[in-house]
Amino acid sequence: MARALALAAKGTGQVSPGPLVGCVITTSEGEIIGEGFYVYEEVKHAETLALEQAGGRARGATAYASLEPHAHFGKTPPCSDALIASGIKRVVAPIEDPNPKVSGRGFDHLRSAGLEVSSGLMAREAKKVNEKYLHFMKTGRPFVHLKLATSLDGKIATRTGDSRWITGKESRERAHELRHEYDVILIGAGTALADNPLLTDRSGKPRRRALTRVVLDERLQSDPESQLVQTAQEAPVLERLWPGI
Numbered sequence: 535m536a537r538a539l540a541l542a543a544k545g546t547g548q549v550s551p552g553p554l555v556g557c558v559i560t561t562s563e564g565e566i567i568g569e570g571f572y573v574y575e576e577v578k579h580a581e582t583l584a585l586e587q588a589g590g591r592a593r594g595a596t597a598y599a600s601l602e603p604h605a606h607f608g609k610t611p612p613c614s615d616a617l618i619a620s621g622i623k624r625v626v627a628p629i630e631d632p633n634p635k636v637s638g639r640g641f642d643h644l645r646s647a648g649l650e651v652s653s654g655l656m657a658r659e660a661k662k663v664n665e666k667y668l669h670f671m672k673t674g675r676p677f678v679h680l681k682l683a684t685s686l687d688g689k690i691a692t693r694t695g696d697s698r699w700i701t702g703k704e705s706r707e708r709a710h711e712l713r714h715e716y717d718v719i720l721i722g723a724g725t726a727l728a729d730n731p732l733l734t735d736r737s738g739k740p741r742r743r744a745l746t747r748v749v750l751d752e753r754l755q756s757d758p759e760s761q762l763v764q765t766a767q768e769a770p771v772l773e774r775l776w777p778g779i
Contacts, residue, residue, distance in 0.1 A: 535598050535628065535656045539663050541571040541580070542600040547714045547741035548573045553631065553667040557584040558598045559622070567591045574742055579604075581613040585620045593621030600660055602631040602653075605643040614643040624650040628660035632671040666715070679716065681709060710737040713745060723751035732761045734769055744769040751775065 541556025549555075549572055557580035559568035568591075570583025578586075581603055585592055603613035603625065617625060625644050630637050630653070644651050661668060666677035683701045684690050690700065701709075713719060714737040721731065726749045733747040747762060751773050756763055762771050 535600070535626065536659075537566070537569070538598045538600045539656065539659055541569055542663055544571045545573050547735075547739060548575070550574070550717050550742060551667075551670070553601055553664050555580040556600045557581045559584045559588045559592055559595050560598070561591065561595055567595065577610060579610055579613050582610070582616050585616055585622075588620070594623045595621075596624040596626060597622050599625065599627045601629060601664065602627050602636060602638075603640040603644070604631065604633075604636045605640040606635045608635070612640075612643070614640050614647075617644065618647045618649065622649060624652070626652045626655055628653060628655050628657040632668060676718075679712060681712060710735060713737065714739050714741060716745070717743070718746045718748055720748040720750065723749055723753065723755060726751070726756060726760065726762065730757075730760050730762075732765065734765070746770045746772065748772045748774060 535558075538556040538558045541558065542554040544556070545554050552572065552574050555572040557568075557570055558566055560566050568584040568586070568588030570578075570580045570587065572580045581597065581599055584597065588595060597617055599613075603617060605612045605614040627641075631640065641651050641653065669675070669677040682690075683705070685700055713733075713735045719733050721733065725731070733745070735741060735745045747769060749756060749762065749771070752775055754773060754775065756773055765771075
């Protein structure tokens with residue numbers, strides 16, 4: 535299951551609005567015979583990719599999936615159908631998928647076909663991997679992560695307004711890793727004017743779509759010569775009235 539979760543994480547930045555999913559298939563002796571992870575633009579899910587690798591050896595094997603396999607027709611046919619048809623004997627998945635089209639139905643479909651289904655293994659870790667997706671599915675609201683750089687005494691700049699750099703090289707690299715995980719980055723107008731930031735994902739990792747950059751600005755005062763405006767053709771920029779409509 536740890537391997538399935540690690541595979542799922544490889545889809546970071548490439549699955550939104552879907553979940554991160556990894557799958558590992560093993561023999562009864564524990565030998566890995568197939569694995570895969572989900573990428574939104576691909577037409578095959580993690581389970582299908584893993585089953586293709588396993589081939590005929592999947593019969594009687596165990597599939598470890600990082601999330602409940604779906605049992606409905608969406609972009610792809612049901613993964614539960616593929617698992618059943620392959621002859622898989624047992625499916626282990628840590629948590630249910632809260633998507634109303636999936637929740638519990640995948641497990642029920644597998645059990646009704648005679649497969650052994652186990653859940654709960656590494657559930658805490660699985661919830662962490664998909665915390666953004668799970669939050670959205672349960673609340674209908676986007677998952678928000680606050681990134682704040684401050685000194686130990688709570689300051690974000692010196693008396694002269696100098697703020698480069700409170701953070702170090704490692705924390706700046708981590709900030710770009712965080713940007714890679716999200717669809718949108720948001721700042722206020724004051725930060726846009728004072729720092730003239732670029733706000734792009736410079737992690738160097740593949741992503742499905744460009745990071746959308748949002749500026750909350752009650753006066754719509756963005757500088758036409760700013761980096762945000764000058765790079766609007768490369769990555770979307772939205773300037774929103776705040777407070778206001």
